[in-house]
Amino acid sequence: MRQKGYEVLLPLGFHYTGTPILSMAKRLKGGDEELKRDFISIYKVPPEVLETFTEPINIAKYFHYEIKQGMIEAGYSIDWRREFTTIDPAYNRFIEWQFRRLHKLGYITKGSHPVGWCPSCGNPVGQHDTKGDVEPEVSEFTLIKFIHGESYLPTATLRPETVFGATNIWIHPESKYVKARVDGELWIVSRDSVEKLKLLGKEVNVLEEFNGEALIGKYALNPVTGLRIPILPGFFVDPKAGSGVVMSVPAHAPYDYVALEELKRNINLVKQYGLDLGDVESIKPIPVIRLEEYSDIPAEDAVKRFNIKDQRDSKLEDATAEVYGSEFHRGFMRENTGVYSNLPVSEAREVVKRDLVNEGKAEVMFELINRPIYCRCGAEITVKVFRDQWFINYNDEGWKTMVRECIEGMSIIPEALRLEFLNVVDWLREKACARRSGLGTKLPWDPDWIIESLSDSTIYMAYYIIAKYVNIYNLDPSRLKDEFFDYVFLGIGDVNNVARELGIDANLLRSIRSEFLYYYPLDSRHSGRDLVWNHLTYFIFNHVALFPRELWPRQIVVNGSVLMMGQKMSKSMGNIIPLRDAIKEYGADVLRMAILSVAGLLQDVDFSPALAKSIREWIDGFFKEAVELIEAYKNVRVKPRFEDIDKWMISRLQKHVVEASKS
Incomplete structure (x- = not known):
């Protein structure tokens, strides 16, 4: 672009914020030999330098230098006058200004909300905190309480409207289950789900433990229809998913349909658990959703069309996606669903869930739908309902309206991703924005909290303008009060009054303001596809909240990743080549x-x-x-x-x- 006559600003800063390097330092301090080998063999860290990596800041500084040298050696024409890190005191003042404005605008709230959680680090986690940079995707399940004697068998489902078609309960016969008093009620759940329930804020007292086999052949009562249904062996049941108890709806769930048909054919398994073959064979799917292009049993149609033979067939995922999607978008509830009859499934889902919860027949449960995910410290991520946590309320509808306007008016390359950005805006909810530990900026009104890495990196592009003046003129960070940023970014205040109050030369303030307006709005933001669902969308949200419309970003360009001979670079495959090594x-x-x-x-x-x-x-x-x-x-x-x-x-x-x- 420079060769075509444009003046291009290409700066680079370094993101130190977060807990990943704290986790690495902790592992090294604990003598993690595998991590030591990775640093030495892959990144060529000298042993004497590695010894200093027990201090997190030393890890950051080492790789800061390596990355910068790599960029220089690669020939990138970066304006290094604007270099900064996200733990620089001046950058801290910038983030404090951003968060005070968001707070004043009502976009930062405090309350209870489910978050991805590392039980080892004791922190909420986001994409930057997990191995493989996987964003924890928390979804809301409905925990429907089937009745078993004096106890409940809570079954977690994303499709509560299908409870009318439940024909049986699936239990893993070889997994451990417990009877526990949960908030005063007797529940039977998998042993693996106990800690999850506690993290969701429930009081759980385990009374007894037993193998799932003890439940096979017994019965449960559907709390909605009153139908008495059998408890059957399901080796596919994951005791770590949901409550470890599964509601079977074979008319509308291909997995349930195939599992039930397989069990009917497996006479030995039926006998092993003392089941009556006639009773098992008599179980018939109960259709509760009407779908024009399907028969009464959509799951059976899909299984036959995909030519699925057993539960191990990978095409079951495709069949499930097809049935679930078709029913949600085009299905209607049948007459046997009572007051919900003829409601579109897309409406019935929320109505049924609301009614069941209000009647005490169900509860809400939060679960990761893309588990397993692991923290960089090695612990498996779970969900915790965090109380008294600070959130950025990306669920604010007025805010979302402005973001949609920005997306509609900006250039998205490739164009096909515009709809994906709009979809992200639709489903975004509150995002935990602070944690108790890590590197970064303290929350200005509650300094016990540190602003997390996906929240302090949304408008850093604007800081590149200021960074040059901080570095060249050695501006005192203590002078960079909110009035400074209000004037530079928003033109608020008389420059002479602001200069006098801050003790900064008025001409210097004019120069910074002028340069900001010269380069802003941001012409083009380039990033990876995996960041569309968080970082890039947060970038738009924060810009439209903090800057006037004429300074909203103009373009986002999304690219893929770099593979090595067709495979993702990973330590386990030994195919990582650091930039400087590749240049050499x-x-x-x-x-x-x-x-x-x-x-x-x-x-x-x-x-x-x-x-x-x-x-x-x-x-x-x-x-x-x-x-x-x-x-x-x-x-x-x-x-x-x-x-x-x-x-x-x-x-x-x-x-x-x-x-x-x-x-």
């Missing part, structure tokens, strides 16, 4: 050309040593031939004459230049 091995020009030659929007870049080697040979050959031609003709004084072939080559070159510019 292949050269900066070769590396940049190799990545560029296979790059495409939304496509992962598949780097391979063979590709880099061939490009290196091509560049070396081109350079050698050019040198030879220059040497051969250096003494020739005849004015060159352009032949037709020369004109053709120049024309072809210009055509490629035009095409590249247009793209």
Whole structure:
């Protein structure tokens, strides 16, 4: 773009915030040999430097230097005058200003909310805190309480409207279950679910423990229909998922339909658990949703269409997605669902859940739908209902309206992702924005909390303007009060009054304000596909909340990741190549050309040593031939004459230049 006449600002800062490096330092302090080997073998950290990594800040500083040197060696024309870290005191003042404004606007709230939780670190976790950078996806389940004697068998479901079609209960016969008093009621749940229930705020007192086999052949009462249904063996039941007790709806769940049909054919298993084969065979699906393009039993239709033979068939996922999606968008409740008859499924789901909860027949349970996820410390992530936690309320409908306006008016590349951004806006809810430990900025009105890494990195682009002046003029961070940021970003206040109050030269303030307006709004934000669902959308939310409409971001460009020979880079596969090592091995020009030659929007870049080697040979050959031609003709004084072939080559070159510019 610079070669086309544009003035381009390309800065770089370093994100120190969060708990990942604290987890690494803790593991090293505890003598984690695997992590030590990774640092030495993959990242070539000298042993004497590694010894200092028990202090988190030393890890950050080491890789800060390595990344910066890699960028310099790669030839990136970065404006290093604007370099900063997210724990610099001046940056802390900037984030404090941001959060005070969000708080004043009513976008930061305090309350109870389910969050991804690391039981080892004792902190809420986000994408940056997990192995593989996986964002914990918390979903709301309905825990329907089937009656078993004096106890309840709570079954977790995302489809409470299908309770009318429950034909049996599935229990894993070889897993451990408990009878426990939960908030004064007797519940039978898997042993693995006990700690989850406690983290959700329930008082749980375990009374006895037994194998699931003890429940097989017994009965439970559907709290909605009053139907007495059997408890059957289900080896597919995951005791760590939900309550470990599953409601079976074979008319509308392909997994349940296949499992029930398999059990009917497995005479030995039926006998093993003392079940009556006739009773099992008499279980018939109960249709409760009407769907025009399907028969009365949509699950059976899908199983047959996908030619699914057993529970191990991977096509069951596709069949399930098809049935669930079709029923939700186009299905209607049947007459046997009482007052919900003829309601669209999309409406009935919430109405049924609300009524069951109000009647005490169900409760709400929160669960990770993309488990298992692991914290960088190694512990498995679960869900905790966090009380007295600070949240950014991304569920504010007025705020969402402004964000939708911004998305509709900005450039999204590729265009296909515009709808994905809008979908994220629709489902975003409150986001925990602070934690008790880690590096970062303290919450200004509650300093026991530290602002977390996905919340202090949403408008940092604006800080690049200020960072240059902080670095060059050595501005005292204590002078960077809210009035400073109000003037620079929003033009609030008289510059002379602000200068006098802060003790900063008025001309310097004018220069900073002028430069901010020169570069803002942000012309283009480039990032990875995995950040559409959090970081990039938070970026839009915070910009529209804090800046006037004319300063809203103009464009987002989304790209894929870099693969190594078709595989994701990972320590376990030993295929990670740090940037500086790659430059030493292949050269900066070769590396940049190799990545560029296979790059495409939304496509992962598949780097391979063979590709880099061939490009290196091509560049070396081109350079050698050019040198030879220059040497051969250096003494020739005849004015060159352009032949037709020369004109053709120049024309072809210009055509490629035009095409590249247009793209």
